[in-house]
Amino acid sequence: NAGVTQTPKFQVLKTGQSMTLQCAQDMNHEYMSWYRQDPGMGLRLIHYSVGAGITDQGEVPNGYNVSRSTTEDFPLRLLSAAPSQTSVYFCASSYSSEVSTGYTFGSGTRLTVV
């Protein structure tokens, strides 16, 4: 099925550990982004990419790294996990804003940092 695939669905990390959240889409979308969702805070943009090789920071980028080597994949790396990064992470993709389409979201990764 076409869509956005996120792995893993659940993850527990110890403080200081690093890990990569995977995101892949098979819709040939140029635009991909990572959000975190916390109670009472809504969805906050971490990083986004408008195409392969191009990434930029969102509103809460600290502690996270991204790269976009292919159109399909947009991994999010936690460099040194902190309890404040406990959250649900969503990857979303769309065609470029010049084409009138909406976002497609992945099912999320629930991350707990202890």
Added chain:
Amino acid sequence: KQEVTQIPAALSVPEGENLVLNCSFTDSAIYNLQWFRQDPGKGLTSLLLIQSSQREQTSGRLNASLDKSSGRSTLYIAASQPGDSATYLCAVRPGGYQKVTFGTGTKLQVIP
């Protein structure tokens, strides 16, 4: 800076009732507006997308309207069902590659 507000934050209605969810935004220079549904512990499912040139979109029992001049969108749900219970979010997309702004959502409970 675009701000998107959804009021009320929570709503409880009896089954069968027609209801309206509201989304307000401060900057009318938008490209499109999208309504999502989120079930507990799940991702966001797109319900309706309205382009800036459109006034409304319909899908089944759902109808979304857009009034850019007043900075408002409404999501109308007809004949509500318990299965409609979820959190509904609106998202406003400006032109270019500026980021989408999400509302904080309305949590809907439909009581059998």
